[in-house]
Amino acid sequence: MHRRLRQFRFVLLSTLLGLGLAPISAAQDSACKQVRVAGPESYPPFVWYNEPGPEIDGVGVALVKKALEGTGTQVISVKTSAWNRTIARTVAGEIDVLAALYKTDERSKALHFIGPYGTERTAVVSRAALGLNVSDLSQLGGLYGGAAQGDSRGDFVEGELKSLNVIRAPHVRLLFAMLKAERLDYMLVGEFSGLVRRDFSILEDPALKVDVLSEPTEGVYLAVSRQSACFDVIRGPIEKALTDAAGARLDAMKADALARFRQGPLRKAPAPKP
Structure with missing residues (x-):
């Protein structure tokens, strides 16, 4: 046995x-x-x-x-x-x-x-002088925007971006610098990844305006x-x-x-x- x-x-x-x-x-x-x-x-x-x-x-x-x-x-x-x-x-x-x-x-x-x-939502950071009040990405038509390479905003937002004039930069710091130099009208960031930082402060900059989109919310x-x-x-x-x-x-x-x-x-x- x-x-x-x-x-x-x-x-x-x-x-x-x-x-x-x-x-x-x-x-x-x-x-x-x-x-x-x-x-x-x-x-x-x-x-x-x-x-x-x-x-x-x-x-x-x-x-x-x-x-x-x-x-x-x-x-x-x-x-x-x-x-x-x-x-x-x-x-x-x-x-x-x-x-x-x-x-x-x-x-x-x-x-x-x-x-x-x-969870996180997408924020649209624009030059305050433009006077934008963004609640929908369709309002950005005709403007020049930017987003970070590899930084997907989720399937829905990425689909919407195909109809907009958006460049991809290697890093969000470069987007911030281009926005301050008036080379961009706006940039797309996450409400955490873009707005809470140590290297620059978007929320305290009077030359910039932030609109956080209510939808979609991404996990x-x-x-x-x-x-x-x-x-x-x-x-x-x-x-x-x-x-x-x-x-x-x-x-x-x-x-x-x-x-x-x-x-x-x-x-x-x-x-x-x-």
Whole structure:
């Protein structure tokens, strides 16, 4: 009886090896000693990078760290120069988790979205001298606007932008500089990612006017690369960490994160090149 059981186990193990299934846990364990996390440079309370170092902070990062607590897996920050490049690296599996991202049909092909754990609306920042009161994107026809590369405003807004004259710039700081230099009439940003920053203040600038669109409201998600070597290891724990933090606890985490961000040093925004 025992001999037959050993033979059965041997045959089962051989079959799993042949299918490439048996070594998964061991391979994943060795490949997942580090989980690489990235996000937008300045997106409080969800995620931001502390200057001058590359250390990442925010609610999204805290959720990932909580999910992997006690596993021996190190969460490390990855910073790239442009947001569209960050997304491309995540799609390729070079980055494991994006700490804050809108969900779109196209992105869902390469990324597994968890959440949402927050919401955000689109803000239209225009030159005050134009006297705009924007409640709908159709009012921007005939004007010259800008948005950041890789910064999707969600499927609905991106569809509306196809009929507008909008350029894509590498970074929101460049858009701000172009707007101040009157090279743009307006720019589109998130109400957090564009309006709550350390390098420049839109809300306190009398030369600028902000209109936050009431619709649509987009969810802010954690996104795990489907190409990540850690995908099957980290997906479940991150989903559980978000479920455990739902409600008042998550609201408290956002308030604490925003307070930490506002205590940080200010940075000077670059002037536009002539």
